[in-house]
Amino acid sequence: MQEVIQTNVSRHHDNVLQVVQSYYQLTKPRIILLLLITTAAGMWLAAKGEVDPLLLLVTLTGGALASGSANTINCLYDRDIDYIMERTRWRPLPSGRVKPVDALIFAIALAIASFTLLTVFANLLTALLALSGIVFYVLIYTHWLKRHSVQNIVIGGAAGAIPPLVGWAAVTGDLSWSAWLLFAIIFLWTPPHFWALAMMIRDEYKEVGVPMLPVIEGDEITAQQIWIYSLILVPSTLLLVYPLHTSGFVYAAIALILGGIFLQKAWQLLQSPSERNTARSLFKYSILYLMLLCAGMVVDSLPVTQNMVMAVSESLPLGFL
Numbered sequence: 001m002q003e004v005i006q007t008n009v010s011r012h013h014d015n016v017l018q019v020v021q022s023y024y025q026l027t028k029p030r031i032i033l034l035l036l037i038t039t040a041a042g043m044w045l046a047a048k049g050e051v052d053p054l055l056l057l058v059t060l061t062g063g064a065l066a067s068g069s070a071n072t073i074n075c076l077y078d079r080d081i082d083y084i085m086e087r088t089r090w091r092p093l094p095s096g097r098v099k100p101v102d103a104l105i106f107a108i109a110l111a112i113a114s115f116t117l118l119t120v121f122a123n124l125l126t127a128l129l130a131l132s133g134i135v136f137y138v139l140i141y142t143h144w145l146k147r148h149s150v151q152n153i154v155i156g157g158a159a160g161a162i163p164p165l166v167g168w169a170a171v172t173g174d175l176s177w178s179a180w181l182l183f184a185i186i187f188l189w190t191p192p193h194f195w196a197l198a199m200m201i202r203d204e205y206k207e208v209g210v211p212m213l214p215v216i217e218g219d220e221i222t223a224q225q226i227w228i229y230s231l232i233l234v235p236s237t238l239l240l241v242y243p244l245h246t247s248g249f250v251y252a253a254i255a256l257i258l259g260g261i262f263l264q265k266a267w268q269l270l271q272s273p274s275e276r277n278t279a280r281s282l283f284k285y286s287i288l289y290l291m292l293l294c295a296g297m298v299v300d301s302l303p304v305t306q307n308m309v310m311a312v313s314e315s316l317p318l319g320f321l
């Protein structure tokens with residue numbers, strides 16, 4: 001008897017865990033992590049290296065709730081094609097672990113929680129920006145463009161570029177040129193990030209009729225487009241140093257090195273567009289690139305770094321600069 005009760009309790013435990021896990025997966029948590037890193041970078045730049053820890057916690061939580069809501073609605077909308085594609089078949093909705101109506105309630109709850117948290121503890125602009133991220137991602141990208149335009153992720157990518165604006169607005173209550181430059185950097189980063197992946201899984205998108213660039217135009221044109229966006233992206237990251245003067249030498253050095261590697265990988269892909277491993281390498285690197293670029297912005301903005309740069313520059317004969 002004792003044993004039966006114990007088995008039932010542990011089975012119940014496993015079930016609860018599985019349900020929690022399924023809802024967690026609906027939010028696409030690994031993507032949220034990078035979105036939050038870009039939000040944090042926006043906060044550090046806006047606060048010139050000294051961020052209020054409580055505001056950081058509130059903003060990242062609000063941002064995570066908003067992105068989780070957007071991703072859940074995307075999973076709900078795309079469940080038909082996700083069921084067909086190998087890569088996405090295991091997701092909670094196509095595999096039947098979560099009911100569509102429950103996913104919708106979950107997404108609405110997340111959006112309301114995000115909006116309330118950000119309005120009360122940050123400001124209205126921050127809350128509205130996060131909400132606009134959800135609306136743009138769901139309506140413009142998922143509903144309007146994803147299945148109908150070959151430019152889907154170029155325009156739709158604007159949603160993924162909103163998180164640093166959220167971070168900036170949380171600190172200052174408004175948006176500046178530097179905030180919009182962060183937006184532009186992620187906007188330009190998205191096509192190489194996504195098209196490199198799309199080149200690897202072109203056949204799956206073709207099967208479900210999603211008009212991704214490699215499906216419609218082929219590998220060569222896609223590699224060319226990736227190269228063009230990369231060529232604009234890397235110099236753009238340096239505008240933060242000049243003329244905006246928001247970041248300094250440390251960031252400039254990091255951005256140059258990271259950008260050099262990005263261009264090298266994009267160049268390799270341009271040379272051999274149908275090489276899957278080259279595309280995979282660029283896709284993986286794109287994620288590391290954005291993480292480290294944001295880390296570079298944060299490190300550069302810290303008072304300790306600024307003091308060190310000042311000390312070094314004073315001890316060097318750099319009067320001509």
Ligand code: HEM
Nearest residue numbers: 030031034035038087153156157160161186190194197287
């Ligand atoms: C329209 C814009 C974008 C599209 C279409 C897109 C698409 C994708 C896809 C299809 C994957 C593979 C995910 C999977 O296997 O389930 C992926 C991975 C990823 N994306 Fe994007 N992405 C976009 C923008 C972004 C943005 C703005 C960020 C963050 C700043 C981001 C961060 C990531 C990360 C971190 C991964 C790896 C996730 C993992 O480890 O599984 N993406 N992206």
Ligand SMILES: CC(C)=CCC/C(C)=C/CC/C(C)=C/COP(=O)(O)OP(=O)(O)O
Nearest residue numbers: 031066067070130133134137159160162163
């Ligand atoms: C401020 C705020 C809330 C912003 C939200 C922006 C957001 C959630 C961006 C995510 C971008 C992304 C993961 C696209 C996946 O595309 P997909 O649906 O084509 O990928 P799939 O084929 O894997 O489903």
